[in-house]
Amino acid sequence: MKKLTLMAVAVLALSGVLHLASVQLDRAGGATDGNTFYFYNWGDYIDPELLEKFEEETGYRVVYETFDSNEAMYTKVQQGGTAYDLVIPSEYMIDRMIQEDMLMELDHSRIEGMDNLVKDFLDQPFDPGNRYSIPYFWGTLGIVYNETLIDGESLDSWDDLWSPALKESVMLIDGAREVMGLSLQSLGYSLNSTNDQALQEAADKLDGLVPSVKAIVADEIKTYMIQEEASVAVTFSGEAADMMWENEKLHYVLPEEGSNLWFDNMVIPKTAQNPDAAYAFINFMLEPENAAQNADYIGYSTPNEAAMELLPEETISDEQFYPSEETMDRLEVYENLGPEYLGIYNDLFLEFKIQRN
Amino acid sequence: MTKKPKVFLFVPYLLWLALFVIIPLFLILYQSFFDIHGQFTFGNIVEYFTSGTYLSMTLSSFFYAFLITLVTLVISYPAAYLLTRLKRKQLWMLLLILPTWINVLLKAYAFIGIFSQSGSVNDFLAFIGVGRQQILFTDASFLLVATYIEIPFMLLPIYNAIEEIHPSYVSASRDLGASQWETFRRVIFPLSLSGVRSGVQAVFIPSLSLFMLTRLIAGNRVITLGTAIEQHFLVTQNWGMGSTIGVVLIIIMVLIMLLTGERKKGAAK
Numbered sequence: 204m205k206k207l208t209l210m211a212v213a214v215l216a217l218s219g220v221l222h223l224a225s226v227q228l229d230r231a232g233g234a235t236d237g238n239t240f241y242f243y244n245w246g247d248y249i250d251p252e253l254l255e256k257f258e259e260e261t262g263y264r265v266v267y268e269t270f271d272s273n274e275a276m277y278t279k280v281q282q283g284g285t286a287y288d289l290v291i292p293s294e295y296m297i298d299r300m301i302q303e304d305m306l307m308e309l310d311h312s313r314i315e316g317m318d319n320l321v322k323d324f325l326d327q328p329f330d331p332g333n334r335y336s337i338p339y340f341w342g343t344l345g346i347v348y349n350e351t352l353i354d355g356e357s358l359d360s361w362d363d364l365w366s367p368a369l370k371e372s373v374m375l376i377d378g379a380r381e382v383m384g385l386s387l388q389s390l391g392y393s394l395n396s397t398n399d400q401a402l403q404e405a406a407d408k409l410d411g412l413v414p415s416v417k418a419i420v421a422d423e424i425k426t427y428m429i430q431e432e433a434s435v436a437v438t439f440s441g442e443a444a445d446m447m448w449e450n451e452k453l454h455y456v457l458p459e460e461g462s463n464l465w466f467d468n469m470v471i472p473k474t475a476q477n478p479d480a481a482y483a484f485i486n487f488m489l490e491p492e493n494a495a496q497n498a499d500y501i502g503y504s505t506p507n508e509a510a511m512e513l514l515p516e517e518t519i520s521d522e523q524f525y526p527s528e529e530t531m532d533r534l535e536v537y538e539n540l541g542p543e544y545l546g547i548y549n550d551l552f553l554e555f556k557i558q559r560n
Numbered sequence: 561m562t563k564k565p566k567v568f569l570f571v572p573y574l575l576w577l578a579l580f581v582i583i584p585l586f587l588i589l590y591q592s593f594f595d596i597h598g599q600f601t602f603g604n605i606v607e608y609f610t611s612g613t614y615l616s617m618t619l620s621s622f623f624y625a626f627l628i629t630l631v632t633l634v635i636s637y638p639a640a641y642l643l644t645r646l647k648r649k650q651l652w653m654l655l656l657i658l659p660t661w662i663n664v665l666l667k668a669y670a671f672i673g674i675f676s677q678s679g680s681v682n683d684f685l686a687f688i689g690v691g692r693q694q695i696l697f698t699d700a701s702f703l704l705v706a707t708y709i710e711i712p713f714m715l716l717p718i719y720n721a722i723e724e725i726h727p728s729y730v731s732a733s734r735d736l737g738a739s740q741w742e743t744f745r746r747v748i749f750p751l752s753l754s755g756v757r758s759g760v761q762a763v764f765i766p767s768l769s770l771f772m773l774t775r776l777i778a779g780n781r782v783i784t785l786g787t788a789i790e791q792h793f794l795v796t797q798n799w800g801m802g803s804t805i806g807v808v809l810i811i812i813m814v815l816i817m818l819l820t821g822e823r824k825k826g827a828a829k
Contacts (some may be wrong), residue, residue, distance in 0.1 A: 274794045371694070377780060379795065418697040418779020423672070432677045432696065542596040542797060549796045554613050557620075557783050 223483070224324070238358075239264050240480035243280075243287040245467070250356035257487050263480045280305060286476040289484055294466045295380075297336050298329040298539040306335045307471040313482045315487030319509040327466065327536055336468035337485055338506035340498070342440035343534060344381055344463040346456045347447075352434030359460045361389035364435070365411055373415045374424050374436040379545075379552035381408065381463065382419075385437065387438055388460045388535075395538045398444055399547075406551040411420035414560055428453060439465065440524060455523045461533030466506075585810070592803035604804035614788070614805070621784040622821075625767035628706045632714040632763050633756070635707070638716040640755075641748075653719065660712045668776045671705050672696065675777075688702035705777045706770060714759040721755025722748065756819045765813050785809055 242254075245267040254265050266557075268287070270276040273296040279285055286502075292300065300306050311317070311333075320338055348358050356368050364373055364385075375382055384394035386405040396402060417433050424436050429449045436447075442457040445492045469488065471481045489495055494510035504524050505511060511519050519525055526534075540548070595601045608614045643652055659667070664683040674680055682692045695701050725748060733743040771786030780787070785805050792802030 270793075374779075377775060379791075418781070420775060420779055423776065426672075427676070430676055430678050546596065546796045546798055546801075549791055550613065553617075553783075553788065553791065555785075556780050557613060557616055 207535040215464075223443045235484065237261070237477060239266055240477060241266050241268070241285075241287045241475075242450070242484065243268050243270065243276065243285075243290045245269060245291060248291065248501060250497050252500075253493055253497055254410075256493070259482060260487065261480075261483050263446070263477075263483065280472050280474065281484060282452045283474060286474060287472055288477045288481040290470055290472055291339050291467050292470060294327065294329040294468065295539055297468055297470060299333050300470065300472075301330065302539075305473055307475060307478065308334055308473065308475050309337070310482075313486075313487070315486050316491075319491055319494070319507050321421055321488055321506050321508045323508040323531065323545065324466065325554065328538060329466075329536065330468070336470045337489070338542075339345035339469050339502040339507050340441065340501070341464065341466045342504055342524075343457055343465070343526070344376075344385070345443065345458060346435060347428055347443045348426070348435045348452075348456070349431060349437055349452050350454060351452050358456055359459050361385045361460050364415060364437070365408075366507075369415045369435060371415070371417050372418055372434045373405065373412075374427060374433045374438075375415055375419045376424065376437055376439075377419045377421045379549040381437065382552055382555070383548050384463055384537075385458075386412070388458070388462065389462070393533050394463060394539065397540060397544050402547060402551060406555065409555045410558065413555075419556060441501070441503040444524065448502060457523050457526055457530060457535075461535065464531075464536050466536070574624050586805045588806050588810070591799050592807050594800045596798050596800065601800075605807075607801070608804055608808060612743050617783055617785055617788060618808070620782070621768050621786075624702075624706075624770075624782055624784065625764050626705060628710060628767045629714075629760055629764045631703065631707045632710045633760065636711055636714040636759065637716055637756070640656045643719055643720045656715055657712050659708075664709060665772060665776075667709060668705065668773055671701075671708075671777060675701055691785055696777065699778070699782065702773065702778035702782050704766065706773055709773075710763045710767065713762040717758040717762065718752060718755040721752040760820055761817060764816060768812065769809060774792075794821055 220466060221243050238259075240263040248269075251266075254267060257263070258265055270279070273293050276290060276292060277296060277300065280287065280290060280300075281488075284322055297306070314337065317333075317337075319338065324338045324341060325333050331510060346358055346361075346364070352372075354368070356366060363369075374546065382396070383402070383405055386409045387394050387401060390400070390401070392401045392405065396405075396457070417486075418427075420427070422442075424438050425442055425446055427433055428436050428438075428446045431450070440455060442452070447453045469481075471478055471487055475481055487498070490506065491507060491509035491513055494505050494507035495513035498505035498510060498514060499506075499518070505514075511525070533551065582658045592604055593602065595603055639656075643649060643656075646652055671681075676682070677692055677694075679695075681695060686692050729747050729751070730743055733747045736739075738746065767784035769789065770784055770786065771790055774784055774787055776781060776785055785808075789802050789805050789809075792798045792805070
């Protein structure tokens with residue numbers, strides 16, 4: 204009994220000391236003064252040198268935290284108790300956050316450099332007039348393949364995924380909108396279709412894809428493709444850029460039927476403590492040199508026209524990452540379908556997943 | 561002991577129980593009666609029992625949980641029995657329990673490395689001339705990893721149950737002329753059943769709703785109810801349907817507890 208009491212006391216004392224230490228560390232970091240900029244971003248989604256440069260130029264101290272999914276970010280911001288000054292969600296999440304009144308309306312007179320952005324990427328349906336968000340990166344959904352593993356099979360369209368030659372070799376991303384969307388587009392429908400008959404047709408067509416599918420996974424696709432676990436994968440352009448950096452046999456194709464066009468935009472949550480810092484950061488990222496440096500480091504496509512001129516010629520001329528206007532016309536942005544149709548998409552996708560057993 | 565201090569000692573436990581067990585259970589039940597528009601409805605439960613998708617998902621969850629439990633039991637029982645007969649039991653036990661100190665996700669990622677096309681298992685298969693095989697994303701690999709993770713939870717209760725059997729029972733049985741096999745069948749096995757029961761509960765119930773492993777190791781080839789719950793809470797925001805699945809799972813678990821529960825309380829003590 205004496206031993207037990209002693210141990211309990213030791214545990215309590217230890218946790219007390221650790222707690223004090225963490226409080227002390229927070230303070231030493233200056234986390235309590237108004238000079239701090241809380242930045243909540245996707246993992247590995249900014250050149251760390253830019254953060255240092257921002258600190259030097261503006262005098263703000265950056266606290267950088269990361270998330271791995273829009274949903275995780277949403278839950279954390281919505282629960283409150285956080286003081287992120289700037290967050291970078293994707294377009295459908297921005298739509299939802301606007302509807303739920305979670306974002307601060309931007310004062311455009313305080314933002315410099317909007318003219319640097321590609322006009323086509325502004326005034327999108329998820330945020331008309333860019334009242335709440337400023338583009339950070341953009342990209343597409345497409346097919347990554349390993350040239351040595353597909354035996355000269357040509358892959359130009361979503362339809363090619365149904366080819367019998369790809370038996371058990373395709374990795375799909377675990378997302379209802381993405382997988383249903385590619386089936387819809389291969390049939391010539393919009394990936395935002397709310398036509399029940401079109402959706403059923405797309406679901407029926409997906410049944411035929413079952414033999415080709417090797418696995419339905421998420422972020423792990425990157426590792427698997429680099430390690431050559433699978434020969435083909437459906438993934439986002441940014442992820443693809445990362446993979447191609449690691450493994451030179453990989454190539455990215457933007458399917459000819461069209462694809463999804465996605466955006467990650469900068470927004471200021473209503474819970475922000477230091478909007479001034481957020482505006483300073485938005486302006487900093489809109490500067491062409493900074494946007495170019497970031498795009499060069501991360502490998503995603505920048506929406507900053509002035510920055511594109513600063514990037515190497517071979518990057519900009521890559522049709523798969525900076526597609527021609529003609530291809531751009533076939534790209535569609537996910538619209539918020541409302542809970543009912545989101546449910547239908549997910550149920551159809553779940554049915555597809557179950558069939559694989 | 562007098563009665564008063566006993567009641568007093570129960571207060572923190574009861575508070576905990578109410579706050580973190582009973583209230584959440586009622587919240588889940590309450591939530592399951594609402595549709596996506598916040599209207600009161602019985603539609604979720606009706607949909608669950610009329611939709612082929614949810615029923616087949618329930619069946620497959622059951623089937624895999626059953627397989628996992630069976631395999632862990634077949635491995636753990638003899639292992640636990642042997643352990644009680646060994647010298648340095650504590651050391652061996654420690655070695656078997658050690659894997660539980662490592663986070664489940666970390667273990668899953670380690671298995672991805674081991675099973676992948678360029679992993680050590682395939683390196684070995686290629687070396688002995690069998691050639692590389694697809695190991696990841698198969699039922700077998702899912703079963704193996706799930707079993708590996710669950711084994712300590714089956715092994716411990718069985719080991720404790722066998723360890724608690726007083727040696728005099730075994731001596732008495734041998735003295736009365738029972739063979740070693742008969743002693744095991746009529747004395748040790750019946751007395752260790754309480755451990756088997758808690759082991760089965762500890763393994764079967766979590767196995768019903770495994771969901772990270774189904775994606776990481778089985779590439780979503782195995783779909784359990786956990787997958788659907790995750791989707792309803794995170795993606796579709798249909799908390800009503802997610803809660804309904806949760807309620808069904810809870811009912812199934814209660815049934816299993818009742819079926820495997822001890823009939824005579826404290827019989828094994």
